[in-house]
Amino acid sequence: MSLLWLPNTLTIARCCLAGVVAWMILSLLPGSFWPFIAFVLVALTDFLDGWAARSLNAVSKFGAFLDPVADKLLVGFSLIALTVLANGAWLILIPTVVIVLRDTIATIVRLFPNVEMPVSQLAKWKTALEMAGIGALLLAAPLGIHLITQLGTGLVWIAAGLSVYTLGLYLGAVIADVKRPR
Numbered sequence: 001m002s003l004l005w006l007p008n009t010l011t012i013a014r015c016c017l018a019g020v021v022a023w024m025i026l027s028l029l030p031g032s033f034w035p036f037i038a039f040v041l042v043a044l045t046d047f048l049d050g051w052a053a054r055s056l057n058a059v060s061k062f063g064a065f066l067d068p069v070a071d072k073l074l075v076g077f078s079l080i081a082l083t084v085l086a087n088g089a090w091l092i093l094i095p096t097v098v099i100v101l102r103d104t105i106a107t108i109v110r111l112f113p114n115v116e117m118p119v120s121q122l123a124k125w126k127t128a129l130e131m132a133g134i135g136a137l138l139l140a141a142p143l144g145i146h147l148i149t150q151l152g153t154g155l156v157w158i159a160a161g162l163s164v165y166t167l168g169l170y171l172g173a174v175i176a177d178v179k180r181p182r
Helices: 006-028 034-055 061-085 090-111 121-143 146-179
Strands: none
Touching: 006 034, 006 061, 034 061, 034 121, 061 090, 061 121, 090 146, 121 146
16 A cells, blocks of 8 residues: 555645644643644654655655645744734744744745745754744743743744744845846
8 A cells, every 4th residue: 555645644734733733722821731742743743744755755846845834834823822822922922923924925935936945954943943942832831930931932033033044045046046047
């Protein structure tokens, strides 16, 4: 039985479950570990779909496009939910706006025909920092440990800085490619 469908199915599931995670954050925090558990499990599908695609030799253009979109949905929805819970406190609002805006611009640019914008290694680190920061914030809420909240917030701020930097790199490469004579 062929499992070539597995990587894209995991990615599509991550897209759909991003909204469920956000709902759990809004509904169950700060008193529950379930939003943290759900976020970690859904975030793990990012590793699993990439591993499955490579292992099964099932890498596809669709998967290459959708995988970063799924990450952006999970991160964006989770950050927006955390921002709502924090009543729009600037400490989480500013990096949330920066990250969501960057991710929206990057996704729109990827939609243009003939624009190739492969995910850079630095952008993968940015996503890892976003997920670690969000995970820390979700864990800190039921534990009530301020140090973990500070760590999570710091990681999200670093990821926001990397968001601006990587978007600049992407847009610079796209502009250079557009200006290149054909």
